[in-house]
Amino acid sequence: MTSKENKKTKFSLKTLIKMMKGYKRYLLISAISLILAALIWFAIPYVSSIAVDYVIGENEEVLPSIVKSIIESIGGREFLLSHFYLLPLCLVLFTLLNGLFVFLRGRNIAIAAEGMAKNMRDALYEHLLLVPYDYHKHISTGDIIQRCTSDVDTVRRFILNQLLEVLRPITMVIITGYIMFSYNVKMAVISIALLPILTISSYFYFKYVRKYFAYSDEAEGKLSAVLQENLTGVRVVRAFAQQKNELKKFTEANKDYKDKTYKLIKMLAFYWGSSDVLGYTQILLTLVFGVYFAVTSDFTVGGIMLFTSYTAALTWPVRQLGRVLADMGKATVSLSRLDDIFNHPTEVEPGKALKPEIRGNIEFKDVCFAYDDGENVLENISFSAKQGQTIAILGSTGSGKTSLVHLLQRLYPVTRGTITIDGENINDIEMHHLRKNIGIVLQEPFLFSRTIMENIRITNPDAPEEAVYEAAKIASVHDVICEFEKGYDTLVGERGVTLSGGQKQRIAIARMLLQNAPILILDDSLSAVDTETDLAIREALNKRKGSATTFIISHRITTLCNADKILVLEDGKLVQQGTHEELIKQEGLYKRIAQIQDMLETELMEGSEE
Ligand code: UTP
Ligand code: MG
DSSP states (O other): OOHHHHHHHHHHHHHHHHHTTTTHHHHHHHHHHHHHHHHHHHHHHHHHHHIIIIIITOOOTTSOHHHHHHHHHTTHHHHHHHTTTHHHHHHHHHHHHHHHHHHHHHHHHHHHHHHHHHHHHHHHHHHHHHSOHHHHHHSOHHHHHHIIIIIHHHHHHHHHHTGGGGHHHHHHHHHHHHHHHHHOHHHHHHHHTTHHHHHHHHHHHHHHHHHHHHHHHHHHHHHHHHHHHHHHTHHHHHHTTOHHHHHHHHHHHHHHHHHHHHHHHHHHHHHHHHHHHHHHHHHHHHHHHHHHHHHHSSOOHHHHHHHHHHHHHHHHHHHHHHHHHHHHHHHHHHHHHHHHHHTSOOOOOOSOOBOOOOOOOEEEEEEEEESTTSOEEEEEEEEEEOTTOEEEEEEOTTSSHHHHHHHHTTSSOOSEEEEEETTEEGGGBOHHHHHHTEEEEOSSOOOOSSBHHHHHHTTOTTOOHHHHHHHHHHTTOHHHHHHSTTGGGOBOOGGGTTSOHHHHHHHHHHHHHHTOOSEEEEESTTTTSOHHHHHHHHHHHHHHHTTOEEEEEOSOHHHHTTSSEEEEEETTEEEEEEOHHHHHHSSSHHHHHHHHHHHHHHHHHHHHHO
């Protein structure tokens, strides 16, 4: 094991302990029950051997002094012989008690395992909601889903079936060791001769097999990722007739998973097989030497019964130790995969976490920004927006428009420069407060598989229905929704496939309006609606918007031309800024685009007139 792996295992233990919160009591009861059940289990062969050697065989030497004094206090051998039913009764009682403790063990560990798995899923989900936005862009959803389900389940199963199982062989070794050695040292040594080999081999096996569990898990993660991506991108796959290629990718990932799991199972099967042989050889040794000593010396028949039962009883838990360790390997891998998520830091407040009243005066000062360690996608951006102004952003694709507005929401930290709102650096404004005060319609709006009403209300769950209708009217989508059979209660399909692109955009606009934020951002949000609706929405927005500062990103000059300020971006640089009237007079990108769009429009008009 490398030191890195060691570190991971250590962390995993910490996670496991954290997850025990509220369930330590159940684990303790389960552990005590397990030990008691193991103790009682050992009494059963012991009572049988007393019955054979002492009561029937009249051999007093086999009795330890404590047992002897107990028997004598109730009337000695004669009493037991005349009340022989007491022995089977004793066995029945022990069996019942054993059953009770096995039940208690199972019940309590099940409560603990399920509870801890729940704790783990809750903690994971909470953490995933708190990690930076950037994290989600870099991970595969399928992989995360696999970690939150399959890996949590591996840990759950480990807690349920294995966690306490380490106690069983330890208890057993102590008790049997004591009884066997006090009974007959020579036979005791023979009876446990092969067990250290079994334990050591299981330990090394565990160390060896651990990485194969990880391979299998990773392959499963990749398989889920391919599946998830294909199901999400089903329209792309169909549209480009890529079924064959995608099927090939899936088949490869599937085969890889099968191969790796098969290899693992083959190794497990080899282990079980060979350790079986070793276990049975141990029992055979005990039996053969027991019979030999019984014939050649004073070893008793009850002794043979006792030693073979104990050896058999001991062999399986010791071998089981191998399984526990192996499963521990698998659980440790799963835990460290969960730790990968937990160890990713959550979003932090870099500044004072203030909660000022936000009015909407915004200033960008020499802002530079780069994703990760890449090249700058925004360079020395400086502009200001006054409360209530409309700021339009124009620029070719990839010029940094979306990045610019994402910076305002502090989804990413700026690399250089400052952004202030009402004079306060956004780094000093508490994250949730900042985001609550900025309404945004994302470039690719996402609708949840919930009703339209719920989708709109996401930004303001307590908003009255009238407010929702009002917002939908401004977004020109109210009438469309009313035409649906179930109106606002219509369920939006997975990712809103039942709605058109324009309808989705307008629902997202309604959602933003319901938030009543002093800063609004529309990231290319009118691209999928026709020019007339675009105009209607903007007019309605203007009427309603009051004092909100609004950013509109668009490629359409008609959408932008009424803005108080237009920012023109080119390759991350702010090349022009001003009103339509100012910019149209300057030589530059704005004028060129305006001319092209104007020309196209004229051609279209002429075409339709002809
Ligand atoms: P933007 O996403 O800001 O461009 O990406 P844009 O102006 O809004 O483009 P359109 O009009 O919506 O298409 C700016 C640059 O940042 C990179 C992109 O590759 C692009 O070159 N980028 C974007 C990243 O490196 N990582 C991201 O997560 C997003
Ligand atoms: Mg964009």
